[in-house]
Amino acid sequence: MSQYAHPSVLVDTQWLENHLNDPNVRIIEVNISPEPYKNAHIPGAVFWNIFTDLLLPDLKLNLNAIAFERLMARSGITNNTTVIAYGSYPGTGAWIFWLLQVFGHENVKVLNGGYQKWKSEARPLATELSTFASTDYHTRGIDAHLRVLHNEVQASIGRSERVLLDVRTIQEYSGEWFFDQPPKEGQLTGHIPGAVHLEHLLTFNEDGTFKSFKELKNLYDSKGITADKEVFPYCTIGARSGYIWFVLKYLLGYPNVRNYDGSWNEWSRLPDVAIEK
Numbered sequence: 001m002s003q004y005a006h007p008s009v010l011v012d013t014q015w016l017e018n019h020l021n022d023p024n025v026r027i028i029e030v031n032i033s034p035e036p037y038k039n040a041h042i043p044g045a046v047f048w049n050i051f052t053d054l055l056l057p058d059l060k061l062n063l064n065a066i067a068f069e070r071l072m073a074r075s076g077i078t079n080n081t082t083v084i085a086y087g088s089y090p091g092t093g094a095w096i097f098w099l100l101q102v103f104g105h106e107n108v109k110v111l112n113g114g115y116q117k118w119k120s121e122a123r124p125l126a127t128e129l130s131t132f133a134s135t136d137y138h139t140r141g142i143d144a145h146l147r148v149l150h151n152e153v154q155a156s157i158g159r160s161e162r163v164l165l166d167v168r169t170i171q172e173y174s175g176e177w178f179f180d181q182p183p184k185e186g187q188l189t190g191h192i193p194g195a196v197h198l199e200h201l202l203t204f205n206e207d208g209t210f211k212s213f214k215e216l217k218n219l220y221d222s223k224g225i226t227a228d229k230e231v232f233p234y235c236t237i238g239a240r241s242g243y244i245w246f247v248l249k250y251l252l253g254y255p256n257v258r259n260y261d262g263s264w265n266e267w268s269r270l271p272d273v274a275i276e277k
Contacts, residue, residue, distance in 0.1 A: 003212060003214070004213050004250070004251040004253075005213075006250045008109075009108075009246075010109060010110055010111075010112045010210075011084060011109045011111055011112065012113070013112075013117055013118050013123060016042070016084060016111055017123055020042075020043050020044055020124070021044075024081060025084060026044075026076055026077050026081050026082070026084070027044050027083075027084045027085075027086070028045065028083055028096060029041050029045040029047050029048070029086060029088075029115070030085065030092045030093070030095075030096055031047070031049070031088055031092070032049070032051060033049075034047055034049060038127065038129075040125040040127060041115075041125065041126055042086070042115070042118055042124075042125065042126070043124050044130050045126075046076065046130050046132070047129075047130075048071070048075075048096075055237065059265050060265065061237070061238055063142055065139050068103050069137045069138060069139055072139075073134050073135045073137040076131075076134070076135055077105075077135060078136075078137060079105070079137060080107065081107060082108070083096075083100060083108040084108075085100075085108060085110055086111040086114040086115055086118075087114060088114070090116070090200075091239075091240060091243030091244075092239070093110040093111055094110050094243040094245075094247065095240070095242035096108070097109070097242075098243075098246055099242065101143065102143050102147065103141075104139055104141070104143060105139070112210060117209060120207065146259060147259055147260075147261055148232045148258040148259065148260045149260075149262070150273075152232075153192065153232055153267070154273060157274070158193075158194060161230060162229060163196055163225050163230070164192050164196065164232050164234070165198060165225060165231055165232065165233040165234070165241075165244065166191050166192065166197045166233075166234060167199060167234070167235050167240050167241050167243075167244045168236060168240065169199055172189070172236065172264070173197045174190075174191075175189040175190040176189070177189065178236075179236045188275060189268070189277070190276055190277040191264075192276070193274045193275070194276075195276075196223050198219070198220070200240045200241075202219060203216060203244070210247070210251060216247060216251060216252055220248070225248075227254045227255065229256070230256040230257075231256065231257045232259075233257070234259075234260035234262075234263040234264065235264065236264045236265055237264075238261030238265075241259050241260060241261070242259050
């Protein structure tokens with residue numbers, strides 16, 4: 001992992017197994033349902049539900065500081081705790097890295113390979129619920145430099161020094177799907193005009209780990225997504241694009257990357273914005 005621009009943001013499975021009982025480390029599993037967590041999870045991992053803990057009913061990211069403080073406090077996390085994030089879906093841990101950075105929690109790392117690699121190596125698993133004493137957590141507020149809002153995205157259409165990067169599936173980009181299925185009544189599909197398409201899953205190895213620095217650089221260079229440009233990744237709800245923010249900024253070292261966390265969920269509902277298919 002040392003070839004990456006900032007390798008310290010990653011931990012491997014052996015490191016995590018060595019730190020399962022470290023009181024200064026808190027492991028977070030993030031998923032859309034508690035069932036996989038109940039069946040088997042990394043010992044000591046606290047469960048966060050994407051829909052009830054991280055998103056609002058309209059699927060926008062919950063960026064309320066009080067809600068975030070309560071989530072961290074109930075998870076037994078202090079302002080000095082090192083958080084290790086993972087999920088059963090590739091890239092989830094890196095999205096949580098972005099979210100915690102937005103709220104100013106600096107001590108966060110991503111488990112390279114996530115649950116997939118941990119389980120494949122027959123490392124310890126647990127079924128009992130992980131609970132910890134509540135803490136007194138305080139956030140510094142939102143770091144606006146890690147986000148881009150829709151008005152700036154709209155103003156970036158057609159500007160060669162900026163890249164609007166669509167990291168969804170080709171079915172979503174082409175307008176065939178809204179998220180993971182055909183659109184329901186009232187759901188608009190397609191992509192932001194001029195957006196470059198590069199699906200986020202192309203950044204993974206088969207075992208769920210990140211591809212090498214050279215492979216990632218070649219992947220993005222091939223699409224004209226270079227470090228001299230400002231890059232605004234987006235997806236449907238800002239999670240997959242938050243992951244790509246992590247890849248570009250921390251693995252490749254791109255200096256100007258901001259996540260459009262409103263993403264297609266917001267863009268497709270805005271009045272008077274252009275949509276391409």
